[in-house]
Amino acid sequence: MVEHGVESSAVSEERTEPISQSEMDARIKSMRMHEPEFPLDDRMVPLDVLQLEEHHHRQNIRLLVRPLTKLHNTRSVSPDGSDNCQWLALRAEVASADQPEYKVLAVTQTSKDIKFSVRIPGESQHEFPRPPLWCELYYDPASDKVVFLNKSDVPISLLVASHTPLASPPAEATRVINPGLAKALKPGTWRIKVHDIAVLDFRILEKRPVTIYQPFPVQNEELSSGTPRSHQTGSSIKRSLTPDDDEKRVKRRTSDAVSDLDDGAVMFLRPGGDASDSLVFPLPNARDTREVTLSNGQPLLDASKGETVAVSGVCELDEYQLTKQEPIASTVLSAVYTANHSRVPEDIVTVKVLKTRVANPGDKPLVHERNVIRQADMWLRECQSQEDLQHRSIVKYYGGDARFLSLYMEHVDAQDLTAVPRWRDQVSDEFHGSRADAVRILRDIGEALSYLHGRDLVHNDIKPANILYSPDRGAVLCDFGLSTPAAKAPSGGGTPYYVPPEFIGRKLRGPASDVWALGVTMLYVMRKIPFPDGRARRRHARPLYWQIAGINNPNIPYRQYGNGQPAANQMRDWLVEMFEARDKLNSHDRLERVVKEMLTPNPQHRITMARVVQELNGGQIQSVG
Known part of the structure; x- marks a missing residue:
């Protein structure tokens, strides 16, 4: 079975989505495509000499796929049916009108597709048994490349199958991709072999500009020179x-x-x-x-302030214009800015674009490939985790575009809790807000997390930088890039200072982790500790920083981080400070008592977010002072 990587999502009634989910789902469900019956012929012409017309290019076709083995009892389509895979009958570029057409599967990348998956069952009832094939082709948003990931249990051989000089992929003619490994491929035609058996040909096409x-x-002077009024x-x-x-x-x-x-x-x-x-x-x-x-580059990152990116699409739902406005933040992993979106009535949106690392000649093997796969999977997870959420203290999600790894969200007119000078002192790293602000932040984010946990979701990255706040709007939770179902909490990722003590040794993450992380955040908001992330600075009197993955893996390098001690040692030192700050909280003050219970070392005894909300709403907390 050949399937397209379409993210699963529920129907949304929100009419302000740039890409209406209900309309997209209706189109997908209305189309069921079956593999046509046609004989497999070893004399078929190579894929790179098949002619694509202009109307094919307008469909944003990225791949041409042709099985080379009979697929018994298998359909080469998306399991749910899809309008981004279609069988085309194409002629060779040099063919005359009376020569045959060759049927191939044309794969279009829509705003919902980060990859194309190929799964072909094994064949045991044959003179030459063939194991199952499973590979995934991730689209690189910053180039025409496709990252080929081998998810099979056996090595896959990739052979150059191009017969025209312009379409020929560079470098060696054959590449062996071992299980779990990946390789970035430029446009051209390739043949997949498993155990020396030719299984599939695929051609990578250049992206539409x-x-x-x-x-x-x-x-x-132009306005007074007799120029026609329409100009x-x-x-x-x-x-x-x-x-x-x-x-x-x-x-x-x-x-x-x-x-x-x-x-x-x-x-x-x-x-x-x-x-x-x-x-x-x-x-x-x-x-x-x-x-x-x-054709090569990231338009949503390359565009300057005031420039408009005109995005075309397979259908009108994929088409929109985005005019870049003010920058908000930029890191190695993502860029965030405001923009005007043609499909959002409110016009101003917040745009988050996940960055993929540009491949350099001096890179270590697989650095670029792993980065593309990791960022694409993060985009998909963030889209899936936000699409159904409707809560006043959670940033509203409008939609996303897999072609650019972009997400479009409500623009909240507020700064995050780390903003200097609004909420944080640049020198002392202390929070600038009042007790009333602390109460409001805990109540709003507590309700947002209680809502998430009630839907069996975990945020996994609660920290001051992911909380937007203004006294008028209140606190709003954002950045769902690490969100997961509660049953599939990650073993890594996040920010070290907010990881709970139960992660050491047992690697436990879940709803209780969000409670702990918000408790650490509240110590900062209540001015019991300075901004935790400030400890990562080397000039800090007592620097502390560690890799989360190194907490339970002593083989991960650690000497260049924090004070140079192993990750587990640095985390224990940090936890000692948190427990000392916890012990100083006043149990007779309702706000401080609730935060103290959020920082209970044992997750089984730690207060839940639902209980936090009950405590806050069960009695009025004095917010003066």
Whole structure:
């Protein structure tokens, strides 16, 4: 069976989603595709000489797949049915009209697909038995490459199957991918062999380019030079840039009626719109503008403030425009900024883009491949964990786009609890808020976590940086990149200072871990301890930092972190400080008593988030002082 990596999701009634889940699900369920019956012929032409027309490229086809072995009692489709896999009958580029067409499976990447999975059952009733095949092809959002991951129990051989120079993949003709390992592949045609038996051919196609438009001012002299009225609007004009000054095209809104257009422009009405909300494209050479398309690169990261990324799609649900605005944060793993999204009525959204590491010649083996797979899986997990959540203290999720590993969320007009100078002193690392702020933060985030835990979900990364807060809006929980079902809590990931004591030795994570992490966060918010993450600075008087994975694995390097001691030792030193801070909390003060119970060492005796909410709502906590 060949299946597309479509994320599972429930139907949402939220009409502000950029990519409507209910509409997408309706389209998918309406299409059931079966493998056509056709003979397998060893004389079939190579995939790289099959002709793809322009309308095929507009569908954003990324892969052509052709089985080379009979698949008994198997359908080569997504198990749920999908409209992103279709059988195409293609002719060779040099074929004449009377020559046959060759049927191949064309795989389209939509906004929901991070990978394409191939599963072919083994064949034992045969002269040459063949083991099962399972591999996954992850799309690299920053290039045309596809990362091939072998999930079978046996090695897989990849052979160059291209017969045209331009399509030939570089480097060696045969690559052996051992179980669990991966390899980044450039566009070209490859053949999969298992135990010297040819099983499948696949061709990687180049991505469809994405256009970035840059705004530019309208010169006053242009408005008074007799330019036709359809060219004289000065609002929301966008242009795109390339090195070629002779390519001239402009995209802009116009308030003029259709009848006012001259012969030098083409108008496109928005769906359901009228002439006052249209886009006008003057014909080539109508104005000095330039255009750039990015086939390799990350448009949502490469675009500058004010530029608009025009995203095309397989269907209208995948198409939108995103205009980049103010940056919020940027790390090695992700970038966060505000933007205008054409499919969100509120217009302003918060965009989070997961970064994939660019492959460099000096990299160690598999660094790039592992990064692409890890970031793609994190994107999928974050999308799946947020799509159904509806709580006032959880940031609203609008949708995501697998093609860019991007997520689109409600823009909360508030800063996180680490923001300098709003909430944190840059020198002392102490929290700037009041007791009233502490009460509000614990109540809001406590209710959000109680809601999550009631749905058998764990956040796994509760910390000040993932809590947005303003006295007007209250506290809002964000960043669900490490969220998991309660039964599948991770053994790694997160931030060291908020990992619970039961993780040492037993590797326990779950709802009780979120309670502990919020308890540590509250020590900071109540000004009982400085900002925990500040201990990672080498200039700190008592530096502490460790890798979570090293807590239960002494073989992981540790000397370059914190004070140079093993991870478990540094974590124990940190826990001693937390227990000392806990012992100083006043049990007669309701707020401090609740936080003290959140920091109970034994997770079996630790207070639950549901109980925390009951305690906070059961009696009024004085918030003055």
